[in-house]
Amino acid sequence: MHLFYAPDLVKDDFLLPEEESRHCSKVLRLKEGDLLALVDGKGTLYSGHLSKIESKRCKVFITGEDKEFGRRPYSIHIAMAPTKNLDRTEWFVEKATEVGIQEISFIQCHRSERKQINPERLKKIAISAMKQSKKAYLPIINEITPFSAFLDTTRAEKTFIAHLEEHNQQSLREVFIKNDAYCVLIGPEGDFTPGEINLAYAKGIKPVTLGPSRLRTETAALVACHILHVLNEVLT
Amino acid sequence: MHLFYAPDLVKDDFLLPEEESRHCSKVLRLKEGDLLALVDGKGTLYSGHLSKIESKRCKVFITGEDKEFGRRPYSIHIAMAPTKNLDRTEWFVEKATEVGIQEISFIQCHRSERKQINPERLKKIAISAMKQSKKAYLPIINEITPFSAFLDTTRAEKTFIAHLEEHNQQSLREVFIKNDAYCVLIGPEGDFTPGEINLAYAKGIKPVTLGPSRLRTETAALVACHILHVLNEVLT
Numbered sequence: 498m499h500l501f502y503a504p505d506l507v508k509d510d511f512l513l514p515e516e517e518s519r520h521c522s523k524v525l526r527l528k529e530g531d532l533l534a535l536v537d538g539k540g541t542l543y544s545g546h547l548s549k550i551e552s553k554r555c556k557v558f559i560t561g562e563d564k565e566f567g568r569r570p571y572s573i574h575i576a577m578a579p580t581k582n583l584d585r586t587e588w589f590v591e592k593a594t595e596v597g598i599q600e601i602s603f604i605q606c607h608r609s610e611r612k613q614i615n616p617e618r619l620k621k622i623a624i625s626a627m628k629q630s631k632k633a634y635l636p637i638i639n640e641i642t643p644f645s646a647f648l649d650t651t652r653a654e655k656t657f658i659a660h661l662e663e664h665n666q667q668s669l670r671e672v673f674i675k676n677d678a679y680c681v682l683i684g685p686e687g688d689f690t691p692g693e694i695n696l697a698y699a700k701g702i703k704p705v706t707l708g709p710s711r712l713r714t715e716t717a718a719l720v721a722c723h724i725l726h727v728l729n730e731v732l733t
Numbered sequence: 734m735h736l737f738y739a740p741d742l743v744k745d746d747f748l749l750p751e752e753e754s755r756h757c758s759k760v761l762r763l764k765e766g767d768l769l770a771l772v773d774g775k776g777t778l779y780s781g782h783l784s785k786i787e788s789k790r791c792k793v794f795i796t797g798e799d800k801e802f803g804r805r806p807y808s809i810h811i812a813m814a815p816t817k818n819l820d821r822t823e824w825f826v827e828k829a830t831e832v833g834i835q836e837i838s839f840i841q842c843h844r845s846e847r848k849q850i851n852p853e854r855l856k857k858i859a860i861s862a863m864k865q866s867k868k869a870y871l872p873i874i875n876e877i878t879p880f881s882a883f884l885d886t887t888r889a890e891k892t893f894i895a896h897l898e899e900h901n902q903q904s905l906r907e908v909f910i911k912n913d914a915y916c917v918l919i920g921p922e923g924d925f926t927p928g929e930i931n932l933a934y935a936k937g938i939k940p941v942t943l944g945p946s947r948l949r950t951e952t953a954a955l956v957a958c959h960i961l962h963v964l965n966e967v968l969t
Contacts, residue, residue: 567945588824595952631947670967708966709803711867716831723956727963730944731906 498544499525500534500628503557504635511535511545511557518555521547533557538627538635542566566633569597570676573725576602576647577718578685581610589715590619593722594626594636603641608687614641644693647682653701656680659717660689666706669721673728681705681721686714734780735761736864739771739793740871747771747781747793754791757783769793774863774871778802802869805833806912809961812838812883813954814921817846825951826855829958830862830872839877844923850877880929883918889937892916895953896925902942905957909964917941917957922950 501517513521513535521527527547535543535557542563549556575598579586590601601623603614619638627635642650655678657669669681682689682697689697694704707720737753749757749771757763763783771779771793778799785792811834815822826837837859839850855874863871878886891914893905905917918925918933925933930940943956 592952592955595946595948596956597946629947629949668966708962710831710833711865712831713865716828719828719955720832720959723959724963726944727960728967730904731964731967 498532498534499527500536500631502538502624502628502635503535504538506535506537506543511543511559513555513557515553518551518553521555522550522552527555535559536566536627536633538624538633540565540568540633542633563633568634569729571725571729572599572678573597573722574600574602574678574680575683575718575722576604576651576680577683577714578606578609579603579611579614579641580714581686583611583614585713585715586611586614587619587622589718590622590638591626592719594623594632595630596719596723597632597726598636598722599634600637600639602639602647604644604647604682605641606644606685606693607690609685612641616640645696648697648700648702651680651702652678656682656702657705658682658684658689658694658697658702659705659707659721660684660694661711662688662691662694664694664704666704669705669707669724670728670732672703672705673725673732675729675732679725681718681725683714683718683721734768734770735763736770736772736867738774738860738864738871740774742771742773742779747779747795749791749793751789754787754789757791758786758788771795772802772863772869774860774869776801776804776869778869799869804870805965807961807965808835808914809833809958810836810838810914810916811919811954811958812840812887812916813919813950814842814845815839815847815850815877816950817922819847819850821949821951822847822850823855823858825954826858826874827862828955830859830868831866832955832959833868833962834872834958835870836873836875838875838883840880840883840918841877842880842921842929843926845921848877852876880925881932884933884936884938887916887938888914892918892938893941894918894925894930894933894938895941895943895957896920896930897947898924898927898930900930900940902940905941905943905960906964906968908939908941909961909968911965911968915961917954917961919950919954919957
């Protein structure tokens, strides 16, 4: 069944957004009565059928509503330095959305070669991945923020910095608390600077290691996200 | 320190291969006496310094030899249908090599849109990822094989098929045995056919689920690989 994204559904008037209406009527050539599903990106999965087709306004008759669809009792926030090669950051956004993530932030670090991102473009990638993986929650994707400003917004006791310097880091497993809200900081190619690491420590943020492999920025970001999923599933 | 790949090192005559020699002399412009490291892709990490520089033949004086570098007490083999978009398969090879994998096979399935791969190109990607993530083992990358022929080569009791049909699959965690040699079969876009699934069952291969998310082929392949790493690290 086709799945559409409709973030601003108004009760009793279930219109698909313009772009989704066009996709529905022109590309997929669906007909009145065809079954479909909608997600609002805020946790609700609707099922229904097409009740009216216009090229820019397709209307849906809703027959089922599944709130908090696929909701997990924990949340994952990854704050990463964007990669020099933007493809790698886009890839992370796609894969993390498929695997499941609540929030993605971008931090501007001293050694970041890339200072800008396009959150709208990344949001489109996340929407596509959300639909592809049949999820009802769209991750929040934030604008890029200077590293120190980001630290002021995060709760230190739930935030971890994954850096590569030798500081006797614990593994994510050792600091893990089940069903919590986690934030993991992932540095740029070339890693966080000692100054950035000390700034994080001064805020009470603890260092973690993601395992023995030296990972690229975007791989580390996905691995951190996925470790937290597996630990929540496996550990009691 | 720069890391080079030298698969055919002959004791007492440590020459870099032609391509690596060129990289060393022309791109990096290293000098005699510069420290470097070598991996042979078979588990040994060497350290040493450049003793002679020629554009196609750089010679290394070895001062340290670290056998079975980063060896893990288990091995992971992923056999996946190649994706329609080859980038996605290449991406998997890179990421799996970074995270750690022993063997990658490609299976030709009924619903595979792609019937060919280029193992040499994939091997280059794996070499680059091995060096980037400072590993001494290069994964084995096999030619594409018809699904049924592949099943004849695999040990059923250690092989799992991750398909999307509803068959009361167990999670990888439930079938998991620590420090074993695992093989996970990942189907094409559109999944394995019921016939392929039954063929695997007839061989004694068990179905597994990779979790609640509907994942793309290449994401499922990486997630399977990474779950096995985390389980081996976390479970006793």
